[in-house]
Every structure is written in C-alpha cells, then in structure tokens.
Amino acid sequence: MSRPAPAVIAFTRLLIPSLLVLSGCTSISQGIWVSQDRYASLAASDYFGDSALSVVHPEQNWSAADSLWFYNTTQGSTLLPYDVFLHLETADSPALFRSDDHMNRLxxxxQKASFSNPDGLPLGWVKDEHQGKAYIGLTCAACHTGQINYRGTAIRIDGAPPLADMELMMTRLAAALDASAKDAAKFDRLAQKLGISTQPEVRSQFRADLQQWADKLDRYNTINASTHGAQYVAYGYGRLDAFGRIYNRILTxxxxGQTNRNPANAPISxxxxWDTPQHDHVQWNGIGDNAGDGPxxxxxxxxxxxxxxxxxQQHPGDPGFRSSIDVRNLVRMENHLKSLWSPRWEDLARQQVLPAIDQTLADQGRQVYLDYQCxxxxxxxxxxxxxxxxxxxxSSLALIGTDPTMARNALQYQGKSGWFEGRPAKWGNPDAPPFKEQTRVLPALxxxxxxxxxxxxxxKSPVRRWLEKIYDLFASIGHRPYDNTERHLDFEIIDKDNPVGFLAYKARPLNGIWATAPYLHNGSVPSLYELLLPSxxxxxxxxxxxxxxxxxxxGSREFDPDKVGFVQRDAGQYPGLFVFDTHLPGNANTGHExxxxxxxxxKRDSQGKPLKDAQGxxxxxxxxxxxxxxxxxxxEYLKTL
Structure with a gap:
C-alpha cells in the first residue's frame, strides 16, 4: 500500500479529532489508511532462536482498525515523562530503551510507526497526557496481546496473554534512568536530544529530575519485591502479580511516606x-464481580x-478522588471487548499457518472430554x-489443589487505612461500618x-468534564451485562459475601485455550499435553x-503444535531464557490432575447437587x-475449541 502524501496526512490529523468528538468512531481514530498487518514489526531472528518473516491475525471479529484502537487507546497511565522515555538509553549501552531489539527482548x-502511534512505540505503549504534560503509559493491550511463532510466521492474537516480563522491564527502566543521571556521557546525550539548556542551573535541575524519577521507580520495585521471607522468586516471562502491585499502589x-505494603509474590499468567465482558465473575479467583458497575x-x-x-486524600468540595484515569476510555474499552472472539486453530490451518487438525482423533478426544466431565x-x-x-x-483450594498463594493473598492481605480511617467502608453508604486503623486491602481498593x-x-473544562461524567454514567449503566450474579463454588450457590468463596479458582470456557500457554493460573505447566500428566x-x-x-x-515464542505450548530451548545455549522452577514458593505445578x-x-445427585457426608x-x-x-x-480436541 502506498503511503499518502504528507499534506494529506497533515489535513487528516486536523480533521479526525473533530470528527471523533462527534462520532467517537473507533475506525477513523486510527487514520483513513490502515495497514492490514496492524503495523507489526517482526524480527528475522532474536536472542532466543525465534524468527518471523510474516504476520497473520486470526479472525476474531475485529478489523485492523479495531485492533489498533485497542493497542493505542489511553487509560490515564503516567509512567514517565514522554520525551525522556523516547530518548532514554539502556543502562549498559547507547541503544535506546524503547528500541525494537530491547523491547523484543523484554x-x-x-510496532512500526502509524497514524495513532507516530513514534513507533511497542504495542500497548502510548503517549498519554495529564495536567498539560505528556507521559509514556501502558494500555490494556500491553498485557493482553499475544504472539506465537510457527515456522517463520508470527501469529498476533488480540486478547491473548503475552510473554512480557514487566518485572524485568521496570528494573531495567529504573537502572536506565539512574545511569542517565549519573553517567556524564549518557546525561549529555539525553540532554542534547531533549534540547535542555547548557546553563549549569538548568542542567543541574534536569539531572535532579532524572534522579527523582529513577528513585521513584526504584522504590516501586523495592515495594513490590517478590519475596517469600528472605527468598526472592522472579516472575519471569508471561507472569505478573497484578493484584499484589495494585494493592501496594493503593496502600502507599x-x-x-510510610511503609505500607505486602510482598507482591503471587505472579500469575x-x-x-475474550469473553471477559460476558462473564459473571472475572479474575482467576473470581474476585471481580461483573454485576452493576463492577466492570x-x-x-x-x-x-x-x-x-x-x-x-x-479527598479535596474539599470534590465528589471523589482526583486522578489521571480516563473513565470514558475505560467504558469504551469494556464495550469494545464485547465484540472480540477467541481465535480458532482451524481458521489458521485453512491458511496453512498451523497444521491441520486430525478430526478423527479430535472426535475421540471429545468423548474423553465428556467422560471426564470437563x-x-x-x-x-x-x-x-x-x-x-x-x-x-x-473450585475450592482444598479440592482443586493448585498453588494457593494468589487466592490467599488477594483475600487476606492487609495494610494501614491511612486517609480512609474512620470513613464508611462502602462508597456511597454512610451507614457502613468505618475503616479501622488496619484494613484488608480489597475493600480499600x-x-x-x-x-x-x-x-x-x-x-477537561468544567462543562465538558461534567457532560462526559453524565454520559459515561449512563453509558456504563446501559451496557451492564449483569444486574445480579451468583457465586457457584463446588457445585453449590453460596453467599457472595462469604470470604471462603474467594479461596478458590475459576474454570472458564476453553475456547481459544490452545493460544494461552503456559497453563494453570500461575503458568506452572508449559503445555496442554503436560497439563494432562501428573505432578x-x-x-x-x-x-x-x-x-x-x-x-x-x-521466553521463546516458537510454538509446539503437538504438545500445544512453547518449544523448550536450552537456557545454556540461549542466555536470558527464564528457567521456571516449580519448587519455588508460588510456583507449584500441582492440582487440576x-x-x-x-x-x-x-459426587453429585441426579440434579447435579453435591452429595455430602455427616460432617457436611x-x-x-x-x-x-x-x-x-x-x-x-x-x-487434539482442545485444539478445535
């Protein structure tokens, strides 16, 4: 596809924002000309032996523009000043931190440059703005877009889990900032690229600002250290303790200025x-209720x-807490995801991207699936x-037998209530019992x-902010999937407020399961084949x-279509591969056997209700x-789902 003339691009950049105010159109926000490869940038070879010369996107009911909107729509993330990130070097070389090579290693x-991503940022990394300043931020897509490679073809899958190592990224980002503040050559190169004045006092202030950001990220990394007692357990590729880190952000x-944290030591895949907006409960432990304004x-x-x-800390006269989050985009994102379908292996097999499914064997597998009551x-x-x-x-922890760390942490973690102490513990309910000095983090969140x-x-301006607030309120109400939900635990409906209901893990539909390795909630089993073996x-x-x-x-994205997982490569031959050790705390590969x-x-009766002994x-x-x-x-059958 030929690239449009610069004058046409300039006119489009002026025209499209005006049209968006009126229409909110997803497609036009990504430009009039949209590449069908979604601007994927591929590596012919990389550190872990992978290669991809072409890219395909399975049919998931999203156009290229729909995917790009998902990749590039901001949510109010303000990780670092944008210009600093754009020109920041890695700690150990002059290479840019954001370079394709470095981000691919993480x-x-x-991604290639596009209308809505003119600087060619990695997928899910965007320019966000808050209070007149530009920041680099992350979108939902950074943690929910996957890629698997097979025989030279990259399969990009919207809504799939990535192999991103956010823990390693944040550690390296803090180190890069620290190096740029302390290394004279790095500092000079960055200052020159940003057009910082050569006046000593200006340079001194810029150096102090860099160090302040480095220290801020270093504190974030220290607060969220994945420790079990004195033992540190790295997350590795494809995992993150999202709950632990969100909890710690709330507590801090x-x-x-006070120490108020818990170890973020329960990384999960x-x-x-796909199908998230259609669920009654989301998250691995179902702690996210999709009833009402839950989404x-x-x-x-x-x-x-x-x-x-x-x-x-609530400002006098404010109805809530000031933040950079973009509520409008959060509402739009949830509605956008309602149209997303899971990928189908058979679609890719017809394109000769993946091997054909043995339908006779798959039919036999379906009978096993039914016989074993999956x-x-x-x-x-x-x-x-x-x-x-x-x-x-x-399924309750005692019965399912999978690693309990995530479910227990999410329910049991506590901290100081701080600004919330003495306030009614349910928003909008003045009669609710107040927060005490200590609180479980879940109600504080x-x-x-x-x-x-x-x-x-x-x-936004006062008039626009209130108009949008009213619009977003009605939009979120109008698109609520559930008015009420029930919690089904061990084949019984239980009280949703009973904490025991959160000491469990969820079974979700298995459509698209082939594209989500590794398996179990903590990613402790590398393939579907091995999931069916004992620990x-x-x-x-x-x-x-x-x-x-x-x-x-x-770390390798190369796909194994027989076991249905990632190909195993030798860490000695490919330094940097993460070695997942199931002996370590939080990494157990037991359960669901x-x-x-x-x-x-x-055991259940003819109505499907559980049978119980005399002790219940x-x-x-x-x-x-x-x-x-x-x-x-x-x-083979699971490939067909």
Whole structure:
C-alpha cells in the first residue's frame, strides 16, 4: 500500500479529532489508511532462536482498525515523562530503551510507526497526557496481546496473554534512568536530544529530575519485591502479580511516606480477554464481580495500578478522588471487548499457518472430554453469540489443589487505612461500618476505585468534564451485562459475601485455550499435553515416570503444535531464557490432575447437587488415569475449541 502524501496526512490529523468528538468512531481514530498487518514489526531472528518473516491475525471479529484502537487507546497511565522515555538509553549501552531489539527482548511486541502511534512505540505503549504534560503509559493491550511463532510466521492474537516480563522491564527502566543521571556521557546525550539548556542551573535541575524519577521507580520495585521471607522468586516471562502491585499502589497512596505494603509474590499468567465482558465473575479467583458497575470498577482499579497519577486524600468540595484515569476510555474499552472472539486453530490451518487438525482423533478426544466431565466446569459456549453469558464455576483450594498463594493473598492481605480511617467502608453508604486503623486491602481498593470514578476529569473544562461524567454514567449503566450474579463454588450457590468463596479458582470456557500457554493460573505447566500428566517429585521424573516438568524454560515464542505450548530451548545455549522452577514458593505445578486420577471429583445427585457426608463435606471419588492414546486425543480436541 502506498503511503499518502504528507499534506494529506497533515489535513487528516486536523480533521479526525473533530470528527471523533462527534462520532467517537473507533475506525477513523486510527487514520483513513490502515495497514492490514496492524503495523507489526517482526524480527528475522532474536536472542532466543525465534524468527518471523510474516504476520497473520486470526479472525476474531475485529478489523485492523479495531485492533489498533485497542493497542493505542489511553487509560490515564503516567509512567514517565514522554520525551525522556523516547530518548532514554539502556543502562549498559547507547541503544535506546524503547528500541525494537530491547523491547523484543523484554517480550513486548514491536510496532512500526502509524497514524495513532507516530513514534513507533511497542504495542500497548502510548503517549498519554495529564495536567498539560505528556507521559509514556501502558494500555490494556500491553498485557493482553499475544504472539506465537510457527515456522517463520508470527501469529498476533488480540486478547491473548503475552510473554512480557514487566518485572524485568521496570528494573531495567529504573537502572536506565539512574545511569542517565549519573553517567556524564549518557546525561549529555539525553540532554542534547531533549534540547535542555547548557546553563549549569538548568542542567543541574534536569539531572535532579532524572534522579527523582529513577528513585521513584526504584522504590516501586523495592515495594513490590517478590519475596517469600528472605527468598526472592522472579516472575519471569508471561507472569505478573497484578493484584499484589495494585494493592501496594493503593496502600502507599493511603499512607504517603510510610511503609505500607505486602510482598507482591503471587505472579500469575496474564488472563485472556475474550469473553471477559460476558462473564459473571472475572479474575482467576473470581474476585471481580461483573454485576452493576463492577466492570468499570475493575478497569479503574487496573488503571490505578498501572501507573495512573492519583491522590486518595479527598479535596474539599470534590465528589471523589482526583486522578489521571480516563473513565470514558475505560467504558469504551469494556464495550469494545464485547465484540472480540477467541481465535480458532482451524481458521489458521485453512491458511496453512498451523497444521491441520486430525478430526478423527479430535472426535475421540471429545468423548474423553465428556467422560471426564470437563464440560461440567468449563462451560461450552458459542464464541460468536452476541447474547452469550458465562457462569463461572469455582473450585475450592482444598479440592482443586493448585498453588494457593494468589487466592490467599488477594483475600487476606492487609495494610494501614491511612486517609480512609474512620470513613464508611462502602462508597456511597454512610451507614457502613468505618475503616479501622488496619484494613484488608480489597475493600480499600474498592473504595478507591469508586472514588476515582466519581471524580470528573480535571484535564477537561468544567462543562465538558461534567457532560462526559453524565454520559459515561449512563453509558456504563446501559451496557451492564449483569444486574445480579451468583457465586457457584463446588457445585453449590453460596453467599457472595462469604470470604471462603474467594479461596478458590475459576474454570472458564476453553475456547481459544490452545493460544494461552503456559497453563494453570500461575503458568506452572508449559503445555496442554503436560497439563494432562501428573505432578511428580524429581526422583519420580529421574526414574522415567511421565510427569509434568518441574523445570522448564520460558521466553521463546516458537510454538509446539503437538504438545500445544512453547518449544523448550536450552537456557545454556540461549542466555536470558527464564528457567521456571516449580519448587519455588508460588510456583507449584500441582492440582487440576483429574486426567491423572489424582484430583478428586465431587459426587453429585441426579440434579447435579453435591452429595455430602455427616460432617457436611462433599463426597468425592477419583477417575482412572487416562491412557497415552486418550491424552493425545484430548489435546487434539482442545485444539478445535
């Protein structure tokens, strides 16, 4: 496609913002000419042996413009001054931090320059503005767009989990800022690129500003250290303790200058986004209720966690808490996601991108799927049904047996109430019991997000901010998927306010599951094939027992279509690959071992209700371990979903 003349581009840049005010159109916001490859920038080779010479996007009911809107729409993230980030060098070289090579090594997805991304930032990294200043920020897409490579083709999947290592990125970003403040040559190059005056006092102030940002990010990294006692456990590629970090952002804003934190030590796989608006409960532990204004609160909490600027000290006369979050875009984003479909393997097989599915074997696998009652937890849905609604089925920690760290932290973490102490603990309910000196972080997060939503956008004029607030309120109400929800735990409906309901993990529909490796909520199993094996000791593995691996590598995007996961590469041959060790705290690969005959199945009556013993505990039984033939058949069937 030929590039339009510069004069036409300039005119378009003036015209489109005016049209957007009137229409809010997704497509036109990305420019009149949109590349069908979504401006993906590919690497012929990289550190981990991967290569991709072409890109495909599976059919997910989004046009190229829809995808680009998802990639480039801001939410109020203010990580770092924009111009500083644009020209910042890495700590150990003159290469730009934002260079394709460096960001690809961190496993963020490089992008070419486009109308809505003129500086060619990585996918999900955008220029945001707050109080007249420009910042680099992250969008939802940075953590929810994936890529798998197969035989030279990159498959970019909207809403899929990425391999991004945010922990490593933040550590390197702090180091880069510190180096630019302290290294004379780096400082001079950055100052020159930014046009900083050569006057000593101006240079001195700029150096102090750089150091201040470096120290701020270093404090963030220290506060969110992934420690279990004295032991540090790195997240690695494709994982993040989002709850732990959001919680700590809330606690530190409640008590500025004080130590008020918990270890962010429960990293989980980034969840896929398709069907999220249609769920009754979201997040791995279902702590996000989609009833009422739940979706808006959930997204506001995410924005507060991902580097929004905000204060939890309420200004006199303000209805809520001032922040940089863009409520309008959060509402639009949730509505945008309603149209997203999961990817289908068969579509890519028809394009000869992935191998064809063995339908005879897949049919055999479907029978295994039914025999082993997978459908009783993992709801079967039509991904294209606009009216689809998904009832989440939860399994208690004691029965499912997967690593409990994330669910326990999310429910049990506490901290000082700070600014909230003495205030009614439910926003808008003056009769609610007040916050005490100490609080669980979950209700504090809920209070903070409600307050941030209630406050109009101070980046806009008073009239516009109130008009938009009213519009957003009605828009969020009009698009609520659920008026009420129920919590289903171990095949029973329980009181939603009962904390035991959060000590559980959710089973979601498995459509598109093939595109979401590694598996289990904490990413502790590398492939679908190995998910159907038992967890074992190192001794059992050494003796030749077929088991889930206790150590495997992450970082390569090369896809294994047989096991359905990422190809395993040697960390000695490719330094920088992350070695996932399931022996470490929070990394256990146990649980969900129904196919291995280890995880118990609840006995139920003819109406599907659980049968219980005299103490009220569910009666359970065990399924026989599946054979290798059944395992291969089941993996083949899962490809069809």
């Amino acid at each position: 496993r963020y997805l490089p 804003h409640l008590t500025p 980034y969840p896929q986004l 808006l609160k959930r997204n506001a909490g995410e924005a507060l966690g991902v580097f929004a600027t905000y204060s939890l 459908h009783t937890c993992h709801q079967d849905i039509d991904r294209t049904d606009r009216t689809r609604r998904i009832t989440a089925r939860f 809920s209070f903070a997000t409600a307050g941030a939503i209630a406050e109009p956008d101070h980046d 074992c000791s190192d001794t059992e593995i050494a003796q030749g027992k077929r088991c889930r691996p206790n150590r495997f590598t992450l 129904y196919a291995a005959g280890i995880t118990p199945v609840i 505990k569910p009666l359970v039984y065990y399924l026989p371990p599946i054979s290798e033939t059944q395992r291969l058949a089941l993996v």
